[in-house]
Amino acid sequence: MTRICLKVLIGILVASAGMIPxxxxxxxxxVTPIEQGRKIYRQQCAACHGLNGEGKQEWKRPNKQGELPAxxxxxxxxxxxxxxxxxxxxxxxxxxxxxxxxxxxxMPAFRNVLSPGEIRAVIEYLKSLWTSEQIEFxxxxxxx
Numbered sequence: 029m030t031r032i033c034l035k036v037l038i039g040i041l042v043a044s045a046g047m048i049p050x051x052x053x054x055x056x057x058x059v060t061p062i063e064q065g066r067k068i069y070r071q072q073c074a075a076c077h078g079l080n081g082e083g084k085q086e087w088k089r090p091n092k093q094g095e096l097p098a099x100x101x102x103x104x105x106x107x108x109x110x111x112x113x114x115x116x117x118x119x120x121x122x123x124x125x126x127x128x129x130x131x132x133x134x135m136p137a138f139r140n141v142l143s144p145g146e147i148r149a150v151i152e153y154l155k156s157l158w159t160s161e162q163i164e165f166x167x168x169x170x171x172x
Contacts, residue, residue: 065153068146081157094129101154108162111169119147
């Protein structure tokens with residue numbers, strides 16, 4: 029009986045060896061909100077706001093149509109002055125700069141393009157472009 033048990037045990041171990049992965053499951057396969065946001069930003073936002081959030085040149089000056097070009101979202105811009113709720117609403121619903129001379133949206137709405145979770149991930153990515161002082165300021169805006 030002992031030999032049979034030993035053979036069964038060896039058989040179970042050999043059979044189950046194929047089910048054990050060669051390496052541990054990688055935690056890095058889980059994408060962080062910042063990484064997800066970076067990917068979405070590059071696909072949806074970089075064409076206007078720059079690959080690294082640098083915005084358009086002369087973003088403080090109206091263009092020929094009387095519209096302000098896309099501002100930077102990195103530390104050189106003013107995005108960090110807005111609460112998460114305001115940023116979420118601007119991305120979801122679009123936004124029109126009140127100083128623009130045209131009636132069209134300055135920032136197009138992404139309601140039908142991005143899910144709420146994707147919008148939040150983009151906001152988390154934008155925060156990674158700011159200084160620690162700007163992040164601190166923005167966190168205070170969130171509690172107002």
